[in-house]
Amino acid sequence: MMRKRLKEVIVVEGRDDTTRLQEVFDVDTIETNGSAVNEQTLQRIAKALERRGVIVFTDPDFPGDRIRARINERVPGCKQAYLPRADAKDKRGKIGVEHASPEAIERALGAVYETEEQHDAEVTREMILAADLIGGAAASKRRKRLGQLLAIGEPNAKQLVKRVASIRITKQEWEDALKQIEEEQD
Helix, strand or coil: CCCCECCCEEEECCHHHHHHHHHHCECCEEECCCCCCCHHHHHHHHHHHHHCCEEECCCCCHHHHHHHHHHHHHCCCCEECCCCHHHHECCCCCECHHHCCHHHHHHHHHHHHHHHHHCCCCCCHHHHHHCCCCCCHHHHHHHHHHHHHHCCCCCCHHHHHHHHHHHCCCHHHHHHHHHHHHHHHC
16 A cells, blocks of 8 residues: 655654654654754754644643644744544553554644645634633633544643644634534533
């Protein structure tokens, strides 16, 4: 079977993530080798972004979020792919991209391309506030479910605004996800 070639360089945490991605796609990666992303790695990411584009695809856990934040702070403009925690767990409960199924990886990276093609309108901060996604335990639960439905991870309130913008969630995707959350609560 011919694997699809991805134009962008994918930033992952380690060698096992690279191995897993290469089972699914013909892809080049940059490995951060853990959460201490060094200056040389950041320079490689910046060069890759300039030449080919970059997709950050880290583990859906605290260290993965910290790596993503450091990269986005130092190398703005990278695309973002998010893997739901449930799709990244192995039988022992370990979490990581290397544990995800090929289908989960295809969905996560496919969402990056779909949002590029379908982008017609941004979700505004006002829309996020109006959806009761900030403040309180119920808001946290709603954000978590929204993150799962939109494939943007499980963001806190501050991260939600950034992730929705970086992934370019459309108004239709937003409304569909909120509708599903409302239906599930009934």
